[in-house]
Amino acid sequence: MVNQNAVIVGGGVCGLVSSLLLKKRGYNVVLIEQAERIGGLFCSIKDSKGAAYDMGSHIPNATGIEELDQILFGHVDDKSQWNTIDKLESGNYFSGSWDLTSPFPNAQKLEPAVYSQGCGELINLTHQPSEQFIYDHSINSLGVVFTHSIVVPILQKLYGKLTDIRGLTMEAGLFGFTRILALPADVAAQLKELPAFDSKLGYQTEQDFLARKERDKLSDVKYFYPNNGEGIGHWVQELLAHVEKAGVEVITSERVKKIVRSGTQITHIELASDRVLSSDLLFWSAPPFIALNALGIEPQRGQMELRTAVIFHLNFDKPLTNQKSHYLWVWDSSTDIFRLTLYPNLDKSVSHHHLSAEILCSPDEVSSYLLEDVVAQLKAMCVIDEDAQVISSQTQVINNTFPVPTKEFKDVNLHNFELLDKSVDNLIVSGRYSGKCWRQADVLIDAYNSIKEL
Numbered sequence: 001m002v003n004q005n006a007v008i009v010g011g012g013v014c015g016l017v018s019s020l021l022l023k024k025r026g027y028n029v030v031l032i033e034q035a036e037r038i039g040g041l042f043c044s045i046k047d048s049k050g051a052a053y054d055m056g057s058h059i060p061n062a063t064g065i066e067e068l069d070q071i072l073f074g075h076v077d078d079k080s081q082w083n084t085i086d087k088l089e090s091g092n093y094f095s096g097s098w099d100l101t102s103p104f105p106n107a108q109k110l111e112p113a114v115y116s117q118g119c120g121e122l123i124n125l126t127h128q129p130s131e132q133f134i135y136d137h138s139i140n141s142l143g144v145v146f147t148h149s150i151v152v153p154i155l156q157k158l159y160g161k162l163t164d165i166r167g168l169t170m171e172a173g174l175f176g177f178t179r180i181l182a183l184p185a186d187v188a189a190q191l192k193e194l195p196a197f198d199s200k201l202g203y204q205t206e207q208d209f210l211a212r213k214e215r216d217k218l219s220d221v222k223y224f225y226p227n228n229g230e231g232i233g234h235w236v237q238e239l240l241a242h243v244e245k246a247g248v249e250v251i252t253s254e255r256v257k258k259i260v261r262s263g264t265q266i267t268h269i270e271l272a273s274d275r276v277l278s279s280d281l282l283f284w285s286a287p288p289f290i291a292l293n294a295l296g297i298e299p300q301r302g303q304m305e306l307r308t309a310v311i312f313h314l315n316f317d318k319p320l321t322n323q324k325s326h327y328l329w330v331w332d333s334s335t336d337i338f339r340l341t342l343y344p345n346l347d348k349s350v351s352h353h354h355l356s357a358e359i360l361c362s363p364d365e366v367s368s369y370l371l372e373d374v375v376a377q378l379k380a381m382c383v384i385d386e387d388a389q390v391i392s393s394q395t396q397v398i399n400n401t402f403p404v405p406t407k408e409f410k411d412v413n414l415h416n417f418e419l420l421d422k423s424v425d426n427l428i429v430s431g432r433y434s435g436k437c438w439r440q441a442d443v444l445i446d447a448y449n450s451i452k453e454l
């Protein structure tokens, strides 16, 4: 067991979990968070009627790494307080109707002539593409017709109509829409035996998916959600209590002013409050350019565009029409919303009829999204009854939170990451800002692996 000092910067889920991993390895740990509260993107807010909403759609899942999952969900022992979800129910709205069995857009809903032409192309594309740009990938796996009638409109909805779609890297497809439904169930199931088709087609029926899962012994991913009307913020509060009980010093509303080093070894961290922390290891889950600045190293700057998330949290006077799905994708370009979270289906203890509708936009577009328009879109999609009324609400704007993944973005991130890596030895850069990964589970697995290598 080491008896050294570790400083963690960033109190999101990555910093929190890493503080426990380092504490278990014998470090004295101090965690620095610039905001007033801990949790980063995982947080819940309540409206005037007490309905709890999450920032974005955050339904955390187990990682498959025992030590990590024990930290994440080991305290989730009171089953009356927690909903353990073996299968996350999803679905999607595309071409004017819902499909509540699959998250993937169904090409069979396109105009018959477009569909036939698209299928002809798709069937003939038998090589698995290995492109770095999502547009090229889609053209070479789905074909021109399906790319332009399905994928491009979704990319424009997420990343903006003015974005150069051809310059987006594969990370732009992280929500999975480059896989589509296009063929009768038996044909799709057979074609999916071939890797090139497996990567572009979804299973048409749930039974086919389950049969494949069984055959390939794919492990189940478990999801967790508090069953007590408190939203996912409750999970973060429990994690924080765990972190503090373990002896981690948690400091909020604080920033790093300077990182002091001797050669390639960081020795001290100077905080904005002038407190000085001795540091044998610095774990950085904040943006890397801030670490470079604090080290006195000029970061590379580039055209890095970030999308802003506008989230309408709405509570209605009538039950939501869908009493099954946990979250839904809205791929149809007739609406601004791209994702819905249906809380009564996640937390059975609540008596509210509430949901979150997420929109991604550029910062100057925020004011153009109005609550009444979002409600009208929900009615048009039959998510709520025509005569349902909003009885309480909250609108949340998360500025510059969602990167537009371009090659330049990737290169600048990589450059700054490598610059940090070669400048100092006792530093781990992890978390979503590192640019290495983005999803909660991937971020935590990356942090875990970095700490394991120490």
Ligand SMILES: Cc1cc2nc3c(=O)[nH]c(=O)nc-3n(C[C@H](O)[C@H](O)[C@H](O)COP(=O)(O)OP(=O)(O)OC[C@H]3O[C@@H](n4cnc5c(N)ncnc54)[C@H](O)[C@@H]3O)c2cc1C
Binding pocket: 009, 010, 011, 012, 013, 014, 015, 032, 033, 034, 035, 038, 039, 040, 041, 042, 055, 056, 057, 058, 059, 254, 255, 256, 285, 286, 287, 290, 309, 401, 402, 430, 431, 432, 433, 438, 439, 440, 441, 443
């Ligand atoms: C709209 C949206 C929806 C998402 N939906 C999903 C989803 O459905 N599934 C999924 O798996 N993932 C999802 N994610 C991604 C998921 O939220 C992230 O993987 C996860 O939250 C990353 O945790 P983190 O700790 O790296 O970052 P964050 O949660 O962003 O935490 C970083 C922390 O660092 C702090 N910080 C920043 N700068 C400094 C500084 N200079 N000094 C001190 N502290 C600093 C911040 O205040 C913040 O608290 C979503 C993300 C967004 C934006």
